[in-house]
Amino acid sequence: MKRTPTTRDWLPLSRSSRVAGEVPTGAAFRPEWIDFEHGIRVGNLEPHERITQILKHGLEQRYRVGFVTDRWGRGVYWQWICWLPRPNREAKPLSSGTNFGCAKLFISLMDREDRVFQCGLGVERGFVSGRPSIPGILLKKDWDWHRLMEQCAKGTELDEIMGRLIRKDGFHATVTGPRGTARFDAGSFTSARQIRDAAKRAPASQWAGFNLFYPMPESEVRATRGYDLVQAILGAFHEVVPAMNQCLQVPLEGGTEDGLRPGGSGIPSGKGQAPRSPR
Numbered sequence: 001m002k003r004t005p006t007t008r009d010w011l012p013l014s015r016s017s018r019v020a021g022e023v024p025t026g027a028a029f030r031p032e033w034i035d036f037e038h039g040i041r042v043g044n045l046e047p048h049e050r051i052t053q054i055l056k057h058g059l060e061q062r063y064r065v066g067f068v069t070d071r072w073g074r075g076v077y078w079q080w081i082c083w084l085p086r087p088n089r090e091a092k093p094l095s096s097g098t099n100f101g102c103a104k105l106f107i108s109l110m111d112r113e114d115r116v117f118q119c120g121l122g123v124e125r126g127f128v129s130g131r132p133s134i135p136g137i138l139l140k141k142d143w144d145w146h147r148l149m150e151q152c153a154k155g156t157e158l159d160e161i162m163g164r165l166i167r168k169d170g171f172h173a174t175v176t177g178p179r180g181t182a183r184f185d186a187g188s189f190t191s192a193r194q195i196r197d198a199a200k201r202a203p204a205s206q207w208a209g210f211n212l213f214y215p216m217p218e219s220e221v222r223a224t225r226g227y228d229l230v231q232a233i234l235g236a237f238h239e240v241v242p243a244m245n246q247c248l249q250v251p252l253e254g255g256t257e258d259g260l261r262p263g264g265s266g267i268p269s270g271k272g273q274a275p276r277s278p279r
Helices: 051-063 086-090 145-151 157-167 193-200 218-222 226-245
Strands: 039-041 067-074 077-085 104-108 116-126 172-177 180-184 208-217
Touching: 051 067, 051 077, 051 104, 051 226, 067 086, 077 086, 104 208, 104 226, 116 145, 116 218, 116 226, 145 157, 145 193, 157 172, 157 226, 172 193, 180 193, 193 208, 208 218, 208 226
Parallel strands: none
Antiparallel strands: 039 077, 067 077, 077 104, 104 116, 116 208, 172 180, 172 208
16 A cells, blocks of 8 residues: 655755845744634734745746735734636636635644644635625636636646646545535545535535645644745645646646755656745
8 A cells, every 4th residue: 555645755856054134035934823722823924924925936937927815814923825827817707806806825723723834725715606795605607616616626727737636646625615525535536526515505605615735733833944835835735736736727837846945946856757915
């Protein structure tokens, strides 16, 4: 049986070193800022120490486009943070002024009872009908959710990508709504059709969304140096970008392989080759 990867599999082969100045490379990041009691720390830190700035910088260096940062939470600790490609949002004729309709890369400590840190791809459905209290969360025709649902069938490119990530690389998929979360891992995933079927069961008048993510248990986070943890997150992001591209109106180009190492300009690839914020 193939071994399920751990965070160490997503780490760069090169050793980390300090970088001069205040470029947000991740060299200044500390793993204890992923706080399983309170959330992801972003407050009371210098800009180059914040995970918001570090991951935004890394993504922009790799994919050579701007990214928009968004979040759920307030104060010093946030529970969910995302980054979405700006060209994809700007291309939307109806929804260019909101982030809800865009597929995004995210990190999360929302489910803190399981003591698991999540990083990967998220696509929101929002509300299909009704009058939600949050502006801009009612599903529109130009949202990336529609492309996701079209690809959620057996034999599609997304089906192949999800199958590899979930069965071989230890990723999980969820469809979350007010009635709970449908979860799929290597033992339960059969095809991307399960995602569409689960989404159909989410009430139209309530919020729903899809996540494809790599779960990092607290023990792995605690055993990893800060810079290496940043590289693990970026490695997981790079792994889900092919799935993300099946949903984007404006897909991301491949990205460089040399990596965001101190003094460099990209992001080290992880596992061999293949895992509203301060602006």
